[in-house]
Amino acid sequence: xxxxxxxxxxxxxxxxxxxxxxxxxxxxxxxxxxxxxxxxxxxxxxxxxxxxxxxxxxxxxxxxxxxxxxxxxxxxxxxxxxxxxxxxxxxxxxxxxxxxxxxxxxxxxxxxxxxxxxxxxxxxxxxxxxxxxxxxxxxxxxxxxxxxxxxxxxxxxxxxxxxxxxxxxxxxxxxxxxxxxxxxxxxxxxxxxxxxxxxxxxxxxxxxxxxxxxxxxxxxxxxxxxxxxxxxxxxxxxxxxxxxxxxxxxxxxxxxxxxxxxxxxxxxxxxxxxxxxxxxxxxxxxxxx
Amino acid sequence: xxxxxxxxxxxxxxxxxxxxxxxxxxxxxxxxxxxxxxxxxxxxxxxxxxxxxxxxxxxxxxxxxxxxxxxxxxxxxxxxxxxxxxxxxxxxxxxxxxxxxxxxxxxxxxxxxxxxxxxxxxxxxxxxxxxxxxxxxxxxxxxxxxxxxxxxxxxxxxxxxxxxxxxxxxxxxxxxxxxxxxxxxxxxxxxxxxxxxxxxxxxxxxxxxxxxxxxxxxxxxxxxxxxxxxxxxxxxxxxxxxxxxxxxxxxxxxxxxxxxxxxxxxxxxxxxxxxxxxxxxxxxxxxxx
Numbered sequence: 365x366x367x368x369x370x371x372x373x374x375x376x377x378x379x380x381x382x383x384x385x386x387x388x389x390x391x392x393x394x395x396x397x398x399x400x401x402x403x404x405x406x407x408x409x410x411x412x413x414x415x416x417x418x419x420x421x422x423x424x425x426x427x428x429x430x431x432x433x434x435x436x437x438x439x440x441x442x443x444x445x446x447x448x449x450x451x452x453x454x455x456x457x458x459x460x461x462x463x464x465x466x467x468x469x470x471x472x473x474x475x476x477x478x479x480x481x482x483x484x485x486x487x488x489x490x491x492x493x494x495x496x497x498x499x500x501x502x503x504x505x506x507x508x509x510x511x512x513x514x515x516x517x518x519x520x521x522x523x524x525x526x527x528x529x530x531x532x533x534x535x536x537x538x539x540x541x542x543x544x545x546x547x548x549x550x551x552x553x554x555x556x557x558x559x560x561x562x563x564x565x566x567x568x569x570x571x572x573x574x575x576x577x578x579x580x581x582x583x584x585x586x587x588x589x590x591x592x593x594x595x596x597x598x599x600x601x602x603x604x605x606x607x608x609x610x611x612x613x614x615x616x617x618x619x620x621x622x623x624x625x626x627x628x629x630x631x632x633x634x635x636x637x638x639x640x641x642x643x644x645x646x647x648x649x650x651x652x653x
Numbered sequence: 654x655x656x657x658x659x660x661x662x663x664x665x666x667x668x669x670x671x672x673x674x675x676x677x678x679x680x681x682x683x684x685x686x687x688x689x690x691x692x693x694x695x696x697x698x699x700x701x702x703x704x705x706x707x708x709x710x711x712x713x714x715x716x717x718x719x720x721x722x723x724x725x726x727x728x729x730x731x732x733x734x735x736x737x738x739x740x741x742x743x744x745x746x747x748x749x750x751x752x753x754x755x756x757x758x759x760x761x762x763x764x765x766x767x768x769x770x771x772x773x774x775x776x777x778x779x780x781x782x783x784x785x786x787x788x789x790x791x792x793x794x795x796x797x798x799x800x801x802x803x804x805x806x807x808x809x810x811x812x813x814x815x816x817x818x819x820x821x822x823x824x825x826x827x828x829x830x831x832x833x834x835x836x837x838x839x840x841x842x843x844x845x846x847x848x849x850x851x852x853x854x855x856x857x858x859x860x861x862x863x864x865x866x867x868x869x870x871x872x873x874x875x876x877x878x879x880x881x882x883x884x885x886x887x888x889x890x891x892x893x894x895x896x897x898x899x900x901x902x903x904x905x906x907x908x909x910x911x912x913x914x915x916x917x918x919x920x921x922x923x924x925x926x927x928x929x930x931x932x933x934x935x936x937x938x939x940x941x942x
Contacts, residue, residue: 494807515899516901518808520808523847524843552807555812559848597789597805612814
């Protein structure tokens with residue numbers, strides 16, 4: 365978009381739309397991306413100028429505003445979530461929804477960072493999160509950098525960690541939340557939610573308002589991206605499974621709302637019944653998905 | 654033991670005991686190994702000869718007898734389990750308890766092989782089973798070799814496979830089963846058992862009588878082997894996690910009996926209440942752990 369040769373607003377808006385369409389096609393499941401792209405497009409549409417240089421400036425300004433709001437949003441999630449985790453000694457998280465995935469504090473880890481800044485350091489158990497190992501490569505790294513004690517486990521060890529009483533809460537991010545409170549997030553989240561409930565451990569989803577998609581009534585309407593089987597069958601270039609077998613590689617799953625103890629947003633903590641409380645918490649917002 | 658220079662029965666028995674002690678020290682959790690070692694030692698103790706060559710022959714004979722009985726045992730488990738899986742179109746399994754882990758048919762997979770031999774081919778979903786990937790490297794391989802359609806998934810995809818209604822049963826092996834029916838098996842089994850119950854899917858444990866340890870009242874008395882953190886933090890020699898973090902790497906977990914739908918043994922299918930029914934099924938056996 366920055367390099368666009370468009371001569372007027374219509375041409376530039378078309379270039380923005382093309383770029384947005386390309387970016388939107390990258391991942392079907394997460395909805396914040398669509399929200400941010402739409403917001404930039406709307407800013408261009410609403411502009412009262414035909415000057416392309418000014419429109420480019422506007423796009424940059426809008427993107428930076430989104431980033432700044434993202435940082436403020438993460439901080440607000442951290443504040444609201446800190447109250448929920450205040451009595452925990454350790455939490456378990458899945459995938460990465462921290463500093464590396466967002467501006468500043470992240471979502472799932474924001475309450476942990478907020479508490480650490482207040483001098484209360486929680487331990488974090490990080491699921492490695494196969495197949496792409498975001499927990500091992502990103503979550504463990506950023507927590508360790510921040511001086512927060514992190515213990516890495518394989519995904520299938522979460523149940524045993526819970527059974528031993530080592531974690532008092534689970535906190536994860538979200539890629540899309542539907543009107544009824546169903547949560548799409550990284551593959552494996554649904555299983556962790558079931559295990560948490562079975563062990564009487566609260567399961568918290570931390571996500572900004574832009575993650576909610578009120579156009580969908582429930583999670584079974586969320587498209588689930590399936591990715592290259594080689595992510596499972598190979599480790600880098602090295603095969604770890606025989607050739608010729610089938611592989612199922614969904615990148616996300618849907619956690620039904622009944623497993624979710626609360627959703628932590630920048631606007632506050634949303635609890636069941638979700639349908640009413642989500643609508644109320646987000647009211648006044650014009651999201652326009 | 655074959656190369657022992659012992660001159661008499663006492664010396665040879667000491668050599669057998671030393672070898673058995675070494676082998677027993679290899680893994681603390683599985684109990685069949687201890688059972689087989691004890692059985693060989695008892696055969697030597699009961700022998701009425703001082704001739705070391707004859708005693709060596711006896712050890713070999715006993716080992717081969719155990720192998721043949723193992724094969725017959727796997728076939729019997731296959732027969733008993735086939736009746737339970739007859740109406741299933743697909744099953745999910747964790748780790749490897751098939752041909753590669755036993756003599757012939759295996760335990761967890763024996764019913765699948767038995768049904769296949771009868772012309773009824775089930776689909777199998779194989780958890781890859783981190784960290785050592787027995788599901789990807791062994792289970793997927795042996796099923797594919799046998800012409801049974803296998804779909805490999807990462808461990809954290811099991812819940813989604815169940816939610817989609819793709820499997821009608823779970824079948825796993827066991828390393829030790831206590832008097833109350835608690836089951837120690839490869840790490841991750843406990844989580845799969847919880848997920849199965851949550852989805853109303855029967856959870857079957859297939860294991861020979863030698864897996865039962867009636868000297869232990871419940872699973873919390875089973876020692877759980879913890880292994881090298883590098884199994885989790887590295888892939889081969891390649892690091893996949895930052896240095897300096899903690900890693901928890903238990904090789905097994907314990908599934909409480911209440912999650913186990915039935916235990917398939919060579920003596921028949923054992924159902925709850927386990928305490929009475931295990932004792933009854935194994936009565937007449939002198940196991941002498």
